[in-house]
Amino acid sequence: MTYEELMQKAIEVSENSYSPYSKFPVGACLLTDKGNTYVGCNFENGSLGMTICAERNAIGNAIANGERQIKAIAIYSPKQDNCTPCGACRQVLHEFCKSDDELDIIVKVGDNLKTYTLAELLPESFTL
Numbered sequence: 765m766t767y768e769e770l771m772q773k774a775i776e777v778s779e780n781s782y783s784p785y786s787k788f789p790v791g792a793c794l795l796t797d798k799g800n801t802y803v804g805c806n807f808e809n810g811s812l813g814m815t816i817c818a819e820r821n822a823i824g825n826a827i828a829n830g831e832r833q834i835k836a837i838a839i840y841s842p843k844q845d846n847c848t849p850c851g852a853c854r855q856v857l858h859e860f861c862k863s864d865d866e867l868d869i870i871v872k873v874g875d876n877l878k879t880y881t882l883a884e885l886l887p888e889s890f891t892l
């Protein structure tokens with residue numbers, strides 16, 4: 765599974781986003797250590813604080829399928845280049861990786877992909 769293929773799945777699932785309030789669709793597709801992929805999109809609620817991000821939807825899907833280790837996640841919004849995960853999702857990603865510098869976060873910038881490690885986006889992360 766290439767990062768281009770992961771991004772293609774993130775783009776496709778962003779079309780299922782339920783985002784009538786923000787009008788900001790997001791899709792995510794993650795790759796686990798077992799080589800499996802899981803997608804998620806954001807879904808909002810009239811009680812706005814109950815919104816679930818695309819990344820956490822994909823992570824929940826992976827966890828429910830018995831996965832525990834994420835190797836990479838592609839994130840896409842048609843509304844924004846370089847759509848990196850929010851702070852809450854960075855912390856949740858931290859919970860489910862071997863180490864922060866072994867988890868790649870892939871975003872789109874124009875026609876190109878840009879890759880960060882979680883360590884770059886979440887320095888000095890908290891572990892209980």
Ligand code: THU
Nearest residue numbers: 786788790806817818848849850
């Ligand atoms: N959102 C995500 O799904 N992922 C992110 O990384 C940033 C924000 C969603 C939440 C909300 O539905 C909309 O984008 C605007 O914040």
